[in-house]
Amino acid sequence: MRGIDLDVEPGEVFGFLGPNGAGKSTTIKMLCTLVAPTEGSAQVAGLDVVAQRTAVRRQIGLVFQETTLDEYLTAEQNLKFHAAIYGMPRRIVGPRVDSVLDLVGLADRKSSAVRTYSGGMKRRLEIARGLLHSPRVLFLDEPTIGLDPDSRQVLWRYVDELRRREDITVFLTTHYMDEAERCDRIAIINHGTIVALGTPAQLKAEVGDDRVRLVTPDNAASARRIAERLKIEAAPDGDALLITVPDGEGFVPRLFDIGISVQSISISRPTLDDVFMAHAGRRMGDEEAAAAPRHWMRAMNR
Amino acid sequence: MTTTASRPDLEFAPVAAVGGGLLHELRAIGIVWQRDMVRVLADPARLVSSLLQPLLFLFILGAGLTAAVRGGTGGADFKTFLFPGVLITGILFTAVFSAISIVWDREFGFLREMLVAPISSSSIVIGKCLGGATIATVQSVLIIALAGTVHIPYRFTLLIGLLGIVFVTSFTMTAVGLVMAARVKSVQTLMPMVNMLLMPLTFMSGSLYPLGPQAPQWLDLVARYNPLSYAVTAARTIVVHHLPADDPTRQLSHPLTWLGWPVPAWLDVIVVAGIGVGLLSIACLFFARTE
Numbered sequence: 001m002r003g004i005d006l007d008v009e010p011g012e013v014f015g016f017l018g019p020n021g022a023g024k025s026t027t028i029k030m031l032c033t034l035v036a037p038t039e040g041s042a043q044v045a046g047l048d049v050v051a052q053r054t055a056v057r058r059q060i061g062l063v064f065q066e067t068t069l070d071e072y073l074t075a076e077q078n079l080k081f082h083a084a085i086y087g088m089p090r091r092i093v094g095p096r097v098d099s100v101l102d103l104v105g106l107a108d109r110k111s112s113a114v115r116t117y118s119g120g121m122k123r124r125l126e127i128a129r130g131l132l133h134s135p136r137v138l139f140l141d142e143p144t145i146g147l148d149p150d151s152r153q154v155l156w157r158y159v160d161e162l163r164r165r166e167d168i169t170v171f172l173t174t175h176y177m178d179e180a181e182r183c184d185r186i187a188i189i190n191h192g193t194i195v196a197l198g199t200p201a202q203l204k205a206e207v208g209d210d211r212v213r214l215v216t217p218d219n220a221a222s223a224r225r226i227a228e229r230l231k232i233e234a235a236p237d238g239d240a241l242l243i244t245v246p247d248g249e250g251f252v253p254r255l256f257d258i259g260i261s262v263q264s265i266s267i268s269r270p271t272l273d274d275v276f277m278a279h280a281g282r283r284m285g286d287e288e289a290a291a292a293p294r295h296w297m298r299a300m301n302r
Numbered sequence: 303m304t305t306t307a308s309r310p311d312l313e314f315a316p317v318a319a320v321g322g323g324l325l326h327e328l329r330a331i332g333i334v335w336q337r338d339m340v341r342v343l344a345d346p347a348r349l350v351s352s353l354l355q356p357l358l359f360l361f362i363l364g365a366g367l368t369a370a371v372r373g374g375t376g377g378a379d380f381k382t383f384l385f386p387g388v389l390i391t392g393i394l395f396t397a398v399f400s401a402i403s404i405v406w407d408r409e410f411g412f413l414r415e416m417l418v419a420p421i422s423s424s425s426i427v428i429g430k431c432l433g434g435a436t437i438a439t440v441q442s443v444l445i446i447a448l449a450g451t452v453h454i455p456y457r458f459t460l461l462i463g464l465l466g467i468v469f470v471t472s473f474t475m476t477a478v479g480l481v482m483a484a485r486v487k488s489v490q491t492l493m494p495m496v497n498m499l500l501m502p503l504t505f506m507s508g509s510l511y512p513l514g515p516q517a518p519q520w521l522d523l524v525a526r527y528n529p530l531s532y533a534v535t536a537a538r539t540i541v542v543h544h545l546p547a548d549d550p551t552r553q554l555s556h557p558l559t560w561l562g563w564p565v566p567a568w569l570d571v572i573v574v575a576g577i578g579v580g581l582l583s584i585a586c587l588f589f590a591r592t593e
Contacts, residue, residue: 032418033418034418054420055420057418057419057420058420062418064411064414066411066414067410067411068410068411068412068414068415069411069412069415070337070407070410070412071410072341072344072345073337073340073341077337077340080333081333081337082415082419084329084330084332084333085329085330085333085334085416085419085420085421086419086420087326087329087330087420087421129415
């Protein structure tokens with residue numbers, strides 16, 4: 001890590017984005033007191049991660065990338081184990097276990113051994129366990145990695161439910177752009193430093209304007225007309241014209257006003273991927289695709 | 303009618319209000335111990351299959367040797383002699399393997415769940431050690447139950463004494479396993495190491511033959527540096543003490559000696575316990591530093 005300066009507000013869902021190896025997990029480990037920072041300091045829930053390590057640990061819930069459940073125990077046994085090592089008052093353990101299992105939709109499976117669970121169910125159980133001792137901050141390190149799209153959807157539904165029901169700050173890492181969109185604020189990290197910080201909408205607005213791509217019967221003529229009447233440049237892009245404007249949807253009617261006949265039109269907003277591209281000079285998915293064995297296999301089969 | 307502000311099932315757990323300290327650590331030790339119990343109960347086949355080795359030693363090796371060595375033992379049933387040795391060595395693998403489960407926990411991630419908790423890592427290690435000792439002791443009950451078949455009387459003092467010695471020994475052996483588990487990170491490496499350690503300890507402990515004047519002098523000397531010798535000798539002393547005065551097995555039982563001084567059985571037990579506490583402290587230190 002090269003140096004990160006960051007404040008996360010209480011109650012927000014904060015996303016930490018970056019390609020593999022950018023330092024996401026290391027940052028989380030420092031905040032969770034698993035790794036001591038070599039310099040600088042960090043506070044979680046107002047407590048110093050080095051000087052008040054045990055106190056910090058009481059205030060945080062952790063869900064790691066890898067499963068850390070005892071698969072031979074039932075869901076309920078896993079949670080009761082957790083309750084004991086976190087020193088929860090005995091009388092509230094039972095109701096609280098039921099409450100968090102209900103939150104993640106596993107109440108009816110609480111007496112099944114965890115080894116009979118699917119990957120998505122295990123991850124949900126881990127989130128339930130991370131919440132069990134009512135932490136102030138919940139850390140989710142790549143919570144949806146290795147899950148199929150359906151399970152990812154379900155998991156996010158529970159995270160949304162969670163922020164509605166519990167008074168908690170969620171700090172998560174991901175390298176999925178669509179997940180980052182669901183955060184209140186995000187930080188993009190690359191090579192150990194933060195390259196962008198803000199709400200998803202802010203970051204996308206910083207990168208640039210909407211892109212309007214249109215196909216007309218005579219692109220060259222249309223481009224001239226747009227330049228004359230609207231004082232906007234329309235650049236040729238293959239068999240289409242590309243126009244960048246701050247407000248794409250508001251712009252389209254003006255094309256019709258000046259009598260451009262349109263065969264097809266599309267508006268695209270900058271994505272977080274474009275944000276990352278602008279700050280890091282490459283696509284988020286690039287190394288991911290290169291590293292994915294399945295991708296390689298498909299190429300081989302061809 | 304009034305409605306409560308928050309639904310009762312969403313009651314906020316005031317974790318920060320919970321005092322840490324000794325009670326919390328004891329509870330953590332308890333739950334680590336309890337988890338080992340739950341897992342054994344879920345898999346009783348493990349307990350039963352680990353009984354095979356002691357039974358083979360006692361009834362197969364014992365039966366074979368009784369006939370062969372009758373001349374040298376004054377007519378004693380060699381199985382009676384073997385019983386305490388088999389009892390002690392029979393718990394070794396159970397105890398050490400129970401400690402090694404912590405390496406599985408590391409591989410499957412559960413160790414991390416325990417280590418990130420707001421408790422001392424020593425509580426985890428101590429809970430594991432007590433768990434291993436308990437499982438091995440429960441297993442030994444099944445062997446102790448067979449005492450009558452090798453002419454050993456069922457006396458209350460004998461049974462309690464044997465259980466105590468077994469518990470202390472398995473505690474120490476679990477601590478041995480924990481020290482190894484702290485340093486060796488893969489089960490594949492650990493298994494052969496355990497064999498390499500336990501086989502010599504077993505064979506040089508006097509569990510399968512008499513030490514003292516009947517053994518070669520060098521072997522008798524080496525055995526004094528083997529913690530298991532103290533456990534076996536203590537168990538055999540208490541067994542022989544409960545045999546009839548004219549039982550020839552008495553002639554095969556000798557205390558270990560320090561510079562010619564016969565070590566009493568209670569001191570044997572203290573030696574084993576001391577080594578166990580020492581090793582457990584080392585294991586706690588290793589886990590506190592490395593994880």
